[in-house]
Amino acid sequence: MKVLVFHIGADRYGLPLAAVQRVLPLLELKALPLAPDAVAGLMNLHGASVPVIDLCRISGGAPAPQQVDTRILLVDYRTPQGEPHALGLLAEKVQGVQDVDAAALAASGVSAAPFLGAVAGDAAGIIQLVRLEELLPPALRAQLFQPSAQAQGVPKGEPS
Secondary structure (H helix, E strand, O other): EEEEEEEEEEEEEEHHHHEEEEEEEEOOOOOOEEEEEEEEEEEEEOEEEEEEEHHHHHHHOOOOOOOOOOOEEEEEEEEOOOOOOEEEEEEEEEEEEEOOOHOOEEOOOOOOOOOOEEEEEEEEEEEEEHHHHOOOOHHHHHHHHOOOOOOOOOOOOOOO
């Protein structure tokens, strides 16, 4: 399995490459007043506003440092109801794509953060997979992704 490897602090993590639409350079983000700490801001992607989550903050650490190799991973996030949404993930020290033997993946044995999945070892140490579907707590997901107008019963063409 191919994974995109990045750091949260000193530790290496991986996101299945199939979940990553694009890897973008660090862009200027619009700050969101009163947003939860994990929200780094909004990015403008071809005229669309896309929320960006700081992976360091959502894991309980300090904000991701803005370094040469800090990137925004654009992913197709799906809510538990299956609704797709563009989501940016601010990732520090993106190293690139690496092959991880799916047969070598093992449960971490730790359930402190529901978005952290299986682990695999290699010559450089341990890589832990990020489970994208578990990344956003329900309250944060509700703040970032409001139900569509049709889901709220608002007819097309009328303001919501």
